Amino acid sequence: MAKRAAPEVNAGSMADIAFLLLIFFLVTTTMEKDSGISRKLPPMDDSEEDVIIKEKNIFKVSLNGRDQLLVEDELMELKDLRAAAVEFLDNGGGENANGEACDYCKGKRDANSSDHPDKAIISLKNNRETSYKMYISVQNELVGAYNELRNRRALEIGPKSGFRDMNFIEMQKNFKDVNWPGNKTKLEEVIDQIKAEYPQKLSEVQ
Amino acid sequence: MSKFKKKKGGDLPAVNTASLPDIVFMLLFFFMVATVMREDTLMIENRLPSADQIEKLEKKNLVMYIYVGKPSSQYKAKYGEEARIQLNDKFAQVSEIAAFIAAERASKREEEVPFLTTSLRVDKEANMGIVGDIKQELRKVNALKINYTTTQGDVSNNN
Numbered sequence: 016m017a018k019r020a021a022p023e024v025n026a027g028s029m030a031d032i033a034f035l036l037l038i039f040f041l042v043t044t045t046m047e048k049d050s051g052i053s054r055k056l057p058p059m060d061d062s063e064e065d066v067i068i069k070e071k072n073i074f075k076v077s078l079n080g081r082d083q084l085l086v087e088d089e090l091m092e093l094k095d096l097r098a099a100a101v102e103f104l105d106n107g108g109g110e111n112a113n114g115e116a117c118d119y120c121k122g123k124r125d126a127n128s129s130d131h132p133d134k135a136i137i138s139l140k141n142n143r144e145t146s147y148k149m150y151i152s153v154q155n156e157l158v159g160a161y162n163e164l165r166n167r168r169a170l171e172i173g174p175k176s177g178f179r180d181m182n183f184i185e186m187q188k189n190f191k192d193v194n195w196p197g198n199k200t201k202l203e204e205v206i207d208q209i210k211a212e213y214p215q216k217l218s219e220v221q
Numbered sequence: 222m223s224k225f226k227k228k229k230g231g232d233l234p235a236v237n238t239a240s241l242p243d244i245v246f247m248l249l250f251f252f253m254v255a256t257v258m259r260e261d262t263l264m265i266e267n268r269l270p271s272a273d274q275i276e277k278l279e280k281k282n283l284v285m286y287i288y289v290g291k292p293s294s295q296y297k298a299k300y301g302e303e304a305r306i307q308l309n310d311k312f313a314q315v316s317e318i319a320a321f322i323a324a325e326r327a328s329k330r331e332e333e334v335p336f337l338t339t340s341l342r343v344d345k346e347a348n349m350g351i352v353g354d355i356k357q358e359l360r361k362v363n364a365l366k367i368n369y370t371t372t373q374g375d376v377s378n379n380n
Binding site: 041043051052055058078144148151154158159 | 238241242245246248249252253255256270272273274275276277278279281284338340343344345346347348349350352353356359360361363365366367368369370371373376379
């Protein structure tokens with residue numbers, strides 16, 4: 016009995032079909048880029064209670080309609096802003112609300128600058144005409160100043176808890192990472208301590 | 222004249238293209254996995270500014286997008302040159318944000334609502350007036366978690 020082989024399907028056009036799909040996905044694809052500077056807006060609060068803050072504990076940053084940067088009543092270039100903010104936050108010239116001096120600050124301890132990182136506030140004011148890119152640049156530099164101080168602190172206190180050579184950014188990343196093998200409760204303690212020592216106090220003037 | 226006859230055996234053999242579909246499929250799968258379908262059709266110019274102190278936004282389904290920018294060329298005649306807000310697929314006024322947030326909240330499960338983040342995708346040429354208005358509006362409806370969405374890069378690229 017003659018055994019008839021099933022005729023082979025011609026697969027020559029498979030490549031064409033695959034190309035078609037490939038081109039479709041190439042065109043529609045948008046690579047994931049959902050990252051940015053996270054902020055928390057202050058809640059609507061109608062109670063107008065005056066909080067008394069000493070002038071020296073406020074770091075005034077303002078932007079005018081022509082994207083010029085005014086820091087503590089002096090014109091400044093954007094590239095110098097981060098260093099100036101670090102110097103202000105890390106000054107540690109006095110005591111915090113509990114009367115403790117800042118023993119981890121490495122600043123100049125100038126009596127005319129901020130008392131304690133806990134009290135230091137950065138106030139950002141912008142004009143309606145300010146461009147968004149300039150505003151983001153300034154926000155970025157200010158967040159960068161906080162991150163710089165937190166990173167430095169993380170490298171100091173991290174090794175005591177067994178986290179050697181890990182800066183604050185890496186700590187936060189590891190804390191979120193499900194596959195990270197280390198001790199997360201310990202890590203959280205360190206992160207919280209650093210956050211408490213250098214709290215982000217950034218206020219925006221409306 | 223057999224001297225001038227072409228030699229039969231000297232032809233280059235054809236390249237075997239049997240593995241071409243495999244290569245194409247490999248690329249295809251890569252793009253299928255990496256692709257994120259764009260939910261909204263943008264009617265505005267949207268070039269994000271760059272920053273380097275950024276955090277990733279987790280949980281994409283808990284993000285609400287507000288786009289701001291100049292209307293793109295085909296809408297210029299109708300909507301002008303001034304930066305405008307786009308919610309979902311159409312232009313909106315600042316006052317419509319409250320309704321938009323309420324609708325987004327209603328579409329999520331109740332326990333997820335506190336984790337909703339608003340992603341502000343603002344064109345870098347826009348000015349702060351409109352952004353300030355949006356922020357004020359978001360405060361009114363108590364949507365306080367925001368994210369200024371940017372691209373990764375040095376701030377010097379912004380100029």
